[in-house]
Amino acid sequence: MLLVCLxxxxxxxxxxxxxxAGGIFIVPALTLLFGLDIRHAVGASLVSVIGCSCGSAASxxxxxxxxxxxxxxxxxxxxxxxxxxxxxxxxxxxxxLYLLFAAILLVSAWQMDQKRRADVVGVAGNSVRASDPxxxxxxxxxxxxxxxxxxxxxxxxxxxxxxLGLLLMYGAxxxxxxxxxxxxxxxxxxxxxxxxxxxxxxxxxxxxxIGVTGAASAGIYxxxxxxxxxxxxxxxxxxxxxxxxxxxxxxxxxNERIRGLFILVLLALALKMGFAGFQGxxxxxxx
Amino acid sequence: xxxxxxxxLRYGAIAACAWIAAGMGLSFxxxxxxxxxLVSPRLASxxxxxxxxxxxxxxxxxxxxxxxxxxxxxxxxxxxxxSTVLIIIACGFFLGLAAL
Numbered sequence: 001m002l003l004v005c006l007x008x009x010x011x012x013x014x015x016x017x018x019x020x021a022g023g024i025f026i027v028p029a030l031t032l033l034f035g036l037d038i039r040h041a042v043g044a045s046l047v048s049v050i051g052c053s054c055g056s057a058a059s060x061x062x063x064x065x066x067x068x069x070x071x072x073x074x075x076x077x078x079x080x081x082x083x084x085x086x087x088x089x090x091x092x093x094x095x096x097l098y099l100l101f102a103a104i105l106l107v108s109a110w111q112m113d114q115k116r117r118a119d120v121v122g123v124a125g126n127s128v129r130a131s132d133p134x135x136x137x138x139x140x141x142x143x144x145x146x147x148x149x150x151x152x153x154x155x156x157x158x159x160x161x162x163x164l165g166l167l168l169m170y171g172a173x174x175x176x177x178x179x180x181x182x183x184x185x186x187x188x189x190x191x192x193x194x195x196x197x198x199x200x201x202x203x204x205x206x207x208x209x210i211g212v213t214g215a216a217s218a219g220i221y222x223x224x225x226x227x228x229x230x231x232x233x234x235x236x237x238x239x240x241x242x243x244x245x246x247x248x249x250x251x252x253x254x255n256e257r258i259r260g261l262f263i264l265v266l267l268a269l270a271l272k273m274g275f276a277g278f279q280g281x282x283x284x285x286x287x
Numbered sequence: 288x289x290x291x292x293x294x295x296l297r298y299g300a301i302a303a304c305a306w307i308a309a310g311m312g313l314s315f316x317x318x319x320x321x322x323x324x325l326v327s328p329r330l331a332s333x334x335x336x337x338x339x340x341x342x343x344x345x346x347x348x349x350x351x352x353x354x355x356x357x358x359x360x361x362x363x364x365x366x367x368x369x370s371t372v373l374i375i376i377a378c379g380f381f382l383g384l385a386a387l
Contacts, residue, residue, distance in 0.1 A: 005311075050342050054300040072353060072369050079375040083382065211346035216376045218343045223383030233307045233335035236342050240300050 005234035012052050012242020043227040044235045046218040049176075051239035053211030066204040067197070074205075075212045077166040078187075081173020082216040089178055102274035109266035164194045169209075176210075177217035188262070199258055207243075295352055303341035310334030347376055 168190035175186060187209065191202035221227055310332070354369035 047339055047342060050346055051300075054303075054342070054345055068353065069365060072350070072365060072372065075350070075372045076368060076375070079372055079379070083375060083379045086379065086382070212350060212372065212376075215343050215346040216379050219347070219376060219380040220383035222340070222343060223380050227339065229310075229332060229336035229339050232339045233310060236339060237304050237307045237311070240304055240342075 002234070004231065005238040008048055008051075008235045008238025009242040010238075011048070012239040012244075013246045040226060040228055040231065043218070043221040044232040046177075046214050046221060047227065047232040048235040048239040049214035050211050050218060051236040052243035053207050053209075053214060054240060054243075066208045067201060068208070070195075071205050071208045073162070074165060074169045075209055077169030078173035078176070078209060078213040079216045081170040081175075082177040082213050083173075083220075084170075085174040085177030086217065086220050088174065099274065099278075102270045102272075106266070106270045109263045109270065113263055161194050161196075165190060168194055173213050173216075176213050177220070203258065295349060299341070299345045299348065303338050303345065306338030306341060307335055308338075310336075310338055347373070350376075 169187065172186040172190065187206040188199070188202045191197045191206060192199055195202075197205070218227070310330075350369055350372050354366055354373065357363075357366040357369060
């Protein structure tokens with residue numbers, strides 16, 4: 001049990017830094033290292049996702065990185081997606097899911113790389129321009145403090161393409177409940193690319209939202225009896241602590257480095273997922 | 288608003304973790320020390336289950352508190368939006384129960 005806890009801590013740490021929930025590492029770890037069946041692994045992973053979200057969101061919020069209004073709005077999309085995902089879980093074959101996921105990861109990595117190149121010039125990476133009228137109507141545009149030399153400077157940003165964001169969040173929600181991940185890997189690039197938020201805001205807001213998406217899915221799994229406390233509990237504990245530490249680090253690194261790290265993780269995961277898809281559903285010991 | 292939510296999250300997470308840690312600690316104890324009639328053998332399991340459930344409930348609670356804050360701020364648009372999220376989650380939960 002302690003091992004599970006420590007493994008979750010590592011996953012949470014990585015997740016906290018990248019603005020994702022580390023559920024992606026939990027599911028393989030549980031099924032391969034600890035021999036748990038997929039359904040319960042997904043259930044436990046969902047709880048870890050919530051843990052990561054809570055662990056990191058608290059610290060990011062104090063630093064005013066999280067855009068709460070935007071998060072709540074987008075959560076309508078993700079929760080609907082989570083419901084749809086559970087309903088759909090009988091329809092898709094697991095192998096096809098892995099392949100689809102690998103494809104999405106590759107696209108995200110590519111998108112982030114594009115953005116990174118464009119960003120090298122500016123410091124904060126997002127200029128204030130005319131935003132999506134919906135963003136103005138719903139008062140979504142905001143600002144956050146960027147640690148500079150001496151005192152923090154306030155960086156304002158605007159939100160673009162709200163509807164596209166909602167649509168993408170719906171998709172993220174579906175994937176989240178199907179695979180037991182937080183979908184931060186989908187949410188952050190989506191916010192970065194479609195909504196054009198500064199990456200640190202994307203990370204923080206995504207972490208905030210991931211908890212709700214996870215809770216929506218986890219609630220359903222729990223109701224169905226797919227969550228074992230003996231596994232889910234240590235996973236949750238490790239995740240919370242790991243995520244909290246990870247977010248502390250988030251505040252201190254630059255937007256630049258975060259994107260670079262993100263791209264590497266995405267590529268590694270894409271390889272792994274693609275592999276799993278081609279081999280068919282991975283069972284214990286088959287990776 | 289951010290501070291209130293951050294506080295709720297932090298203390299809620301700590302509370303949930305405390306429950307889980309207590310459950311885990313108890314199960315370790317049971318493995319090495321015979322607690323006999325004092326403690327029911329399922330207590331550790333139950334503690335962990337409660338802690339886990341608490342954690343799952345946290346984000347939902349958070350949305351609930353956010354909704355209340357919007358009510359207080361008379362931000363009716365966002366009150367409706369956050370209530371919608373809550374309703375969706377509740378539906379999901381009952382969907383899950385029904386599927387059994």
